[in-house]
Amino acid sequence: MKIALLGYGRMGKEIEKIAIQRGHEIVIKTSGKDSYDITTADVAIDFSIPSSAYNNISNCINHNIPVVSGTTGWLDKYNDIVSLCNEKKGAFIYASNFSLGVNIFFELNKQLAKMMSNLSQYNISIEEIHHTKKLDAPSGTAITLAEGIIDNTAKKAWELDKKSSEDIIPIKAVRTPDVPGTHTITYESEVDSIDIKHTAHNRQGFALGAVIASEWLHNKTGVFTMNDVLNIG
Template sequence: MKIALLGYGRMGKEIEKIALQRGHEIIIKTSGKEEYDINNADIAIDFSIPDSAYKNISNCINNNVPIISGTTGWLDKYNDIVELCHKEKGAFIYASNFSLGVNVFFELNNQLAKMMNTLHQYDVSIEEIHHTKKLDTPSGTAITLAEGIIENTNKNNWELGSKTNTDSIAISAIRTPDVPGTHTVTYASEVDTIDIKHTAHNRQGFALGAVIAAEWLVNKTGVYTMRDVLNLG
């Protein structure tokens, strides 16, 4: 594939390494603000910044280039992108985290939430730990975990820090140097605690998942998720 990398920071560089190892060609590398011609790309991978993501994604869809995005912080416009993708018969995947292991973790989180829904003596919380250069707080992965719990329990929202009511999920966000990402979901009662945890050792897992998603999306139309890519439905 001829890949356009829209966002050439640390994740973009990791994606480049994996893509080249898998026999692909990188034809565009941009920080997301420069002008570029997307038309020669078979697919685009967007790991830019929130202010650039919407423009990058809509530009690809309007030019019939499939695109996957792992940029967080722009999702107030997600429904607009979905509508555009259907209108233009484009192809699009957004994921808060492309790691194969994290997406299995999302499924475990959903199943555990279903099992814990009637056990009201347990209080659920989420902790996420990332490197100090991460731009968004809490992480998109933590928000996805919270949304999975909300979908499968009587919780109705999440709050960063201490929660203000019993129907909320408290998310704590810790920033420390050189941590790719650690997420823990905890159900605690007076008598015991249940934890599920995912620890990333490096960024290679995120990059591999993004390239696999790109390989899967080529020659498709529609809006998909990593559940479709990994056949987790």
């Protein structure tokens, strides 16, 4: 396939390596406001910045180019993209994290939340650790984890840097140099604690998942998730 990389930072460069290893051609590499002709690509992978993501994604859909996006921090416009994709009969996948392991972790998180839902003696919290150059906090992955818990328990919302309460899941966001991403869910009572944790050792897992998603999306129509790509959940 001919791939457009919309966002050519550290993730974009990692995606480029893996895409080429898998036999694909990179026809566009853009950052910021560079001009480009998206119609030269078979599929686009967006790992840009939050202020650019909506325009990148809508431009692809308007030109009938399937697009995979891993940019977080723009999701207040997600429903607008879904409507546009359905209207134009386009193809779109958004994931807060494309790592195959993390998407399995998302499902484990939901199952544990179901099992713990009637045990009110346990307080629930989330901690995420990322590199200091990450622009948003909490991470999109942490938000997805919180939403998975909210959907399966009596919790109603998440809040950053708050104490646990009957309705709230607190998320702690830590920024440390050179950490690709670590996410921990903790259920804690007076007598014991239960933790589930995912630790990324490098960015290769995120990049591989994004390329696999773009391969899967090519020649499809609709709005999908990584559960569709992996046939889980």
